[in-house]
Amino acid sequence: MKVENAELEAFVAAAELLNFQRAAEKLHLTQPGLSRRIQKLEQTLGVELFNRTTRSVVLTGAGRHFLPMARQQINNLNGMLDSIREVAERRFGKIRVAGIPTVVCQVFPALLRTFTERHPNVGVQVFDGNQDLVVRQVLSGLAEFGIGVDPGPDPDLTFAPLLADRFVLAMHKDDALTTRQSVTLQELQGMPKVKLMIGGRDSGNRLLLEVLLGNAALKLRWFYEVEHVSCIIEFLEAGVGCAILPAMALPTNSASNIKTVPISAPDITRTVGVIRHRSLNISPLASEFLGLVTEYLGTKPAL
Numbered sequence: 001m002k003v004e005n006a007e008l009e010a011f012v013a014a015a016e017l018l019n020f021q022r023a024a025e026k027l028h029l030t031q032p033g034l035s036r037r038i039q040k041l042e043q044t045l046g047v048e049l050f051n052r053t054t055r056s057v058v059l060t061g062a063g064r065h066f067l068p069m070a071r072q073q074i075n076n077l078n079g080m081l082d083s084i085r086e087v088a089e090r091r092f093g094k095i096r097v098a099g100i101p102t103v104v105c106q107v108f109p110a111l112l113r114t115f116t117e118r119h120p121n122v123g124v125q126v127f128d129g130n131q132d133l134v135v136r137q138v139l140s141g142l143a144e145f146g147i148g149v150d151p152g153p154d155p156d157l158t159f160a161p162l163l164a165d166r167f168v169l170a171m172h173k174d175d176a177l178t179t180r181q182s183v184t185l186q187e188l189q190g191m192p193k194v195k196l197m198i199g200g201r202d203s204g205n206r207l208l209l210e211v212l213l214g215n216a217a218l219k220l221r222w223f224y225e226v227e228h229v230s231c232i233i234e235f236l237e238a239g240v241g242c243a244i245l246p247a248m249a250l251p252t253n254s255a256s257n258i259k260t261v262p263i264s265a266p267d268i269t270r271t272v273g274v275i276r277h278r279s280l281n282i283s284p285l286a287s288e289f290l291g292l293v294t295e296y297l298g299t300k301p302a303l
Helices: 005-017 022-024 031-045 061-092 101-106 108-118 133-141 184-187 204-215 229-237 284-298
Strands: 050-052 057-059 095-100 123-128 143-147 157-172 196-198 221-225 242-246 258-263 267-278
Touching: 005 022, 005 031, 005 061, 005 133, 022 031, 031 061, 057 061, 061 196, 061 221, 095 101, 095 133, 095 229, 101 108, 101 143, 101 229, 108 123, 108 284, 123 133, 133 143, 133 267, 157 229, 184 258, 196 229, 204 242, 204 258, 204 267, 229 242, 229 258
Parallel strands: 095 123, 095 143, 196 221, 196 242
Antiparallel strands: 050 057, 143 267, 157 242, 157 258, 157 267
């Protein structure tokens, strides 16, 4: 006796709705197509499952007896298929995520080690770049989620904040400014000997600073300009210039030559969080990695 799952699905839909037309629509079939599946099932079983009249469809005694068994068979098969898909995905899948460089460099390495220990055959593609790149990758669906700053109102995106990341003035440990308790942007404007450094014009940090300076009617001279935060860090390590940077961007190892001074006025903070596409689901593997990121950043104090 050979009973196909499609025949069971047709029978269960018709039995629950007691209407062949609505059952066919639910399964995206034509009504004759649904009827053929049920007729084939009845022929295989050797019993009638429905009493049909021109006005109604009702289950026969055999149909009522068979309905819970048919439901159980469908559930068993669907559960088996879901299980094997999950096993295959978890063993050989690949996830794609996006992140701003400060998060990718400071947070992802340790979390990726943990993730890879759990799933040694799962690949991870990281799109690391500025805020605009992170948003583009999430919007396009290439990245299942992104870690960046608040993208602002967008009908296609959601943002879940995780961490308040304050900006500080960073410099070499031998710089005279390290003796200060704090500094204001107004004071920096009046220090022509301080060689300030800033990232490229595509940098989200630069945009935030320039908007803030414009609102405060302040003007700072950017003596050095480089494209990437990693270059700024290397310059600071070598004793070249000072930079206004988010605390998360700075090295945490004790061997670093970089020291920081708080900026007391105005308080400059960016909110780091999870950027998701509003209408796209993420895979179980990506969800697991996102859980690691959320747990790590969500428990850190404001920097």
